[in-house]
Amino acid sequence: MATTTDTTATYEAFLDHVKRLHYVGDAGSVLQWDQQVMMPSGGTPARAKQSSALSTLHHELLTDDRLGEWLDELDDADLDPEQAAVVREVRRDHERAVRVPSDLVERISEASSNALPVWEEAKAEDDFAMFADTLEEMVELRREYAAAIDPDRDPYEVLFEEYEPYLGVDTAEEVLTTLRDELVGLIDDIADSDVTLANPFEGTYDDDTQQALVEDALSTLGYDWDHGRLDTAPHPFSTGTQFDARVTTRFKPDDPMDAVGSTIHEFGHATYTLGLPQEDYGTPLGEDRDLSVHESQSRFWENHVGRSRPFWDLFADTANDHLGTDASPRAFYEAANTVHPDNLIRVEADELTYHMHIILRFEIERDLIRGDLAVADVPDVWNEKMAEYLGVRPDTDAAGCLQDIHWTNGAIGYFPTYTLGSVLAAQLDHHVRADLGDVDALVRDGDFAPIHDWLTERVHRHGARYETDDLVREATGESFSADHFLAYADEKYRDLYDC
Amino acid sequence: MATTTDTTATYEAFLDHVKRLHYVGDAGSVLQWDQQVMMPSGGTPARAKQSSALSTLHHELLTDDRLGEWLDELDDADLDPEQAAVVREVRRDHERAVRVPSDLVERISEASSNALPVWEEAKAEDDFAMFADTLEEMVELRREYAAAIDPDRDPYEVLFEEYEPYLGVDTAEEVLTTLRDELVGLIDDIADSDVTLANPFEGTYDDDTQQALVEDALSTLGYDWDHGRLDTAPHPFSTGTQFDARVTTRFKPDDPMDAVGSTIHEFGHATYTLGLPQEDYGTPLGEDRDLSVHESQSRFWENHVGRSRPFWDLFADTANDHLGTDASPRAFYEAANTVHPDNLIRVEADELTYHMHIILRFEIERDLIRGDLAVADVPDVWNEKMAEYLGVRPDTDAAGCLQDIHWTNGAIGYFPTYTLGSVLAAQLDHHVRADLGDVDALVRDGDFAPIHDWLTERVHRHGARYETDDLVREATGESFSADHFLAYADEKYRDLYDC
Structure with missing residues (x-):
């Protein structure tokens, strides 16, 4: 074991390097x-x-030999729990990075760039065959990438851990399979229901109107404009630091609820980022705990607040003012929660059927990477699963297996984190309510501070100190579980659709 | 001498490094x-x-030992003229950077950060004494900096070359002294003139109105919106690359001509950047030839186009439409060229008196660095020179020697490039007219392409291939000279003021 003085000097040099890496x-x-x-x-x-x-x-900074040496020295050192967490996180990133040959990194980057126009053309021409060789190449490259990191483990597991390092692909598979089996029946019942939910929107709403509406939504929820901004982008996203976390949105002329939902979703991501400790900026203690937890924050605000009845009790008047509508809170609530089982497109899916789109993609990409599915069979398998899970079969590849950009980018293993995040959002919502009492009243009163404080205290302030399941236990007192999501979905949608 | 193959390999490795440095x-x-x-x-x-x-x-990339080794190898190599120019420029930057100890770089950076609030408070309190020690420290640090680069040369010369590497401080001093001596009489005559120029503006003009006005001005002049954008900033500037050169502006409610002039000025900078060769992006052949030449491009468009009568023949109707005015082209022309000898503030100065503000700063900072002037004497010297050159004496330090941020930042040696750029702009204007014939007619017709083409062909496309005076010779067939500026100023302003 190194002496304390040596350890301190080593840790400081190590941390300076880590911060520099992060700033770049x-x-x-x-x-x-x-x-x-x-x-x-x-x-x-x-x-x-x-x-x-x-x-x-x-x-180069991440794979720097000196970083490896510092990590080796710190391995045997007497570190406090926070320092040990920093070392654990940096070691994980360093080791993954050094195992992948730089020529493979370049080949993947080049293949992604080349794949983009091929995918765009195949989608425009509605012809999967044009894209098949490109997808085949990307699958092979990603198998090679996984083998470089760990040749002895399931390659899909290794890829999945790129986005969600600690929950484990087995947990993901179990959760997704449970959701698939449980939600099919609920979605069937909704499809068979005679209930038609309200849609108070007619005609079109211009960008300025929608911009003012979503700005008000952000202000209502407590977005800190001194530490963020709102802009438009073709594909909404959020990015930044605990000092400056920005939101983007988009406007569909005939669907202002899309902008509201999308903006609140990105707001949720931004609140997580803004809740990370400022004093740990540049180290894993000031970084997010990866994609599932990040998505839990966006889905919490999007679904459990933005799609709730009390939120529309609070916000309906403002929305009516902007849109020139005269809709009741109930009508907005129904519009925000309308289920469309016949929708083919993931990014246009409702809160419930969204997960069937994810499960389908998870099963296909997992089987592709494991060699259990041939690229040529993707369109048929896709369409069969759509029929099985949602009762609707795409007529075209463009509305089927060519709709998403993710595989073109080589982002295989990413999709499951969307559903894992939603599941965790419901679990957090359950415990927010258990701890804070009448959360509906807080939302109805626009008193969001206690909710922000709960999430910051339980989740944000820990950064990446804990592994994911430990963070979930720290926040909720129980392990990661799909039960809360299933109960929430069942209660909410059976009530809405009287089924 | 290295073999050709060796030289090629060395040059390529060297150039990759140079590009990387530039991209960062x-x-x-x-x-x-x-x-x-x-x-x-x-x-x-x-x-x-x-x-x-x-x-x-x-x-670190600029002072990298490998870069020094490549430069040494390429010293003896058989390079073509463009390669030799790249080596010359990179060597200059590398050698200056390695000579300055990194602790001095840090001390200057820290002193600048610390100086900013001191300067702000001294200016707000109108008390130079509060700032004197800070200025003293910055002067000392800059003397130390100059001595690190070359202990055997005049320290002001070394500092000046940070911004204008090749014209030489002697040329600068000669040009500035000539302007001082020649312009004092002209400004006196204007002050004594009975002529009052038109001011067609009344009341205030909101930001949206001025934004639309200056956007139209940029479009009229041929700004390429696919390679740039316009935003607002407290201190207008232009920045970017030959692929994306952006302009910022500001709006004063009662003075729309300020926004027009300022926007066209930054447009001039952006046209230079956009005229640099795309294929040389990342090397000195695709970089600007430093500040005097850059300023010549901004001043060319601001003064020789934007302040010209034919421009207002072209643009008066558009300006009237935006501003709700009914002013003649002549009235706009007069408003754009009104001389205010009693103005105390550099950034609010007109085309003519501006140079007296620069000359005063040049003389003071030169004498400070050379040790010929004590910091404590700066306010008195400033005020005496204002009285001598412009016939007006500041009542306060805030409106005198505390008005500019440059010395606070340690940017000593920067000011002269403003005047050198204006002088070169007039020289270029003379030769544009000699080569293109009736330039007034082109401007009046909004046919700016021949002017853009001339400037790109003669100036922009060369990047930093030539040293400054060689570039001026390449562009105009003659050496850098103040004669054209003096003739232009005399003719224009004696006509306007009938003096």
């Missing part, structure tokens, strides 16, 4: 935000060079 | 643009870390 990564995020929100189209060639230079520097 | 610098510029234009106020602490990390990486 965050600088890259600023460039990406700018590219998607502000940059004129002609700027692409220069931006590609700038982003690539930062990304290479980040990789 | 440009990434830093994106962060700075964002900070000044988009970032919420709370983002400052994180942005400071990110910018500092990029700046340190940039410094």
Whole structure:
């Protein structure tokens, strides 16, 4: 064991390096935000060079031999629990990065760039065959990537851990399978229900109207404009730091509820980021606990607040003022929760059927990576699963297996975190209510501070100190579980659809 | 001499490194643009870390031992003229950077940060004494900086070359002294003139009105919106690359001509950046030839186009439409060229008296650095020179020697490039007219392409290939000279003021 003085010096040098790595990564995020929100189209060639230079520097800092040496020294050192957590997180990232040959990183990056126009054309032409070789190449590259990290483990498990390092693919599979089996019956009953939910919207709503509406929604929920901003982007996202967490949204002329939901979703991501401890900026203690937990925060605010009846009791008047409508809180509530089992497109799915879209993708990508499914069979399998899970079969590949960009980017293993986040959101919601009492009254009164405080205290302030399940236990006193989500969904939707 | 194959390999490795250095610098510029234009106020602490990390990486890449070795190898190599120019420029930057100890770089950076609030308070309190020690420290640090780069040369010369590497401080001094001696008489005559120029503006003009006006001005002049954008910032600036060169402006409610002039000024900077060769992005061949040449492009468009009578023949109707005025082209022309000898503030000065403000600052900062002037004497010297050059004496330090931020930042040697740029703009204007014939007719017709083409062909496309005076010769066939500026100023203002 190193002496305390040595350890302190080593840990400080190590931490300086870690912070620098993090700052360079965050600088890259600023460039990406700018590219998607502000940059004129002609700027692409220069931006590609700038982003690539930062990304290479980040990789060099992460795989730096000195970092490996510091990690080895700190392995045997007497660290406090927070320091040990920092070392654990950095070691994980360092080890994954050094195991992947840089030529493979470059081949994946190049293949992604080349794949994008192929996917775009195949989707436009509605022809999966045009994309099949490209997908095959990406699957092979990702299998190679997984094998580089750990040749002895299930490659899908290794890829999944890129996005959700600690919950385990077995948990993911169990949760997703449970949801599939439980939700099919509920969705069937809704499809058979005679109930038609309200839709108070007619005609179109211009961008300025929707912008003012969602700004008010953000202010109502307590978004801190001194530490964030709202802009539009083709694909809404949130990015930033605990000092500056920005939200983007989009406006569909005939569907203002889409902008409201999407904005509140990204607000949820931003509140997580803003709740991370400022004093730990640049270290894992000031970083988010990966994608499932991040998505739990966005889904908490989107679904358990933004789609709740008390929220519309609070916000209906404001919404009517902006939209020129005269809808009741109940009508907004119904509009926000209408289920469309016949919808084919994931990003347009409701809160409930969304998960069937995810489960289908999870099963297909898992089987592709494990070699249990041939690329050529993807369209048929996709369409069969859609028929089985949602009772609707896509007529075209464009509305089927070509709809998402994720596999084109090589982001295989990402989809499950959407559903895991929703499941965790329901679990947190259950415990927020158990701890705070009449949460509906707080929402109805616009008194969101106790909810923000609960989430910050239980989740945000820990950063990445705990592994995911430990964080869930820290926050809720129980292990990660799908039970709360199933109970929530069953109660809410059987009531809405009288089924 | 190295073999050709060796040289090629060395040059390629060298150039990859140079490009990387440049991309990291440009990434830093994106962060700075964002900070000044988009970032919420709370983002400052994180942005400071990110910018500092990029700046340190940039410094490490610039002072890298390998870069020194490549430069040594390429010294003896058989390079073509463009390669030799790249090596010359990079060597200059590398050598200056390695000579300055990193602790001095840090001390200057820290002193600048600490100086800012002191200067702000001294200015607010109108008390130079509060700022004197801070200025003294900055002067000492800059003397130390100059001595580190070259202990055997005039320290002011060394500092001046930070901003204008090749024209030489002797040329600057000669030009500034000539302007001082020649313009004093003209300004006196204007002050004594009975002529009052038109001011067609009454009341206030809101931001949206002025925004629409300056957007139309940019479109009229041919700004390429696919490669740029316009935003507002407290201190207007332009930044970017040949792929994405952005402009910022500001709006004063009672003075729409300020926004027009300021926007066209920044447009001039952006046209230079956009005219740099795209294929050389990331190397000195794709970089600007420093501040005097950059300022010549902004001043060309601001003064020789935007303040010209034919421009207002073209643009008066549009301006009247936006502003709700009914002014003649002549009235706009007069308003754009009104001389205010009694104005005390540099950034509010007209085209003519502006240079007296610069000359005064040049003389004071030169004497401070050379040890010929004590910091304590700055306010008196400032006020005496104002009286001598412009016939007006500031009542306060806030409106005198505390008005500018430059010395607080340690930017000593920067001011002269403003005047050198204006002088070069007039020289270029003379030769544009000699080559293109009836330039007034082109401007009146809104046919700016031939002017853009001339400037791109003669100036922009060369990047930093030539040293400044060689570039001026390449562009105009003659050496850098103040004659054209003096003739232009005399003719224009004696005509306007009938004196």
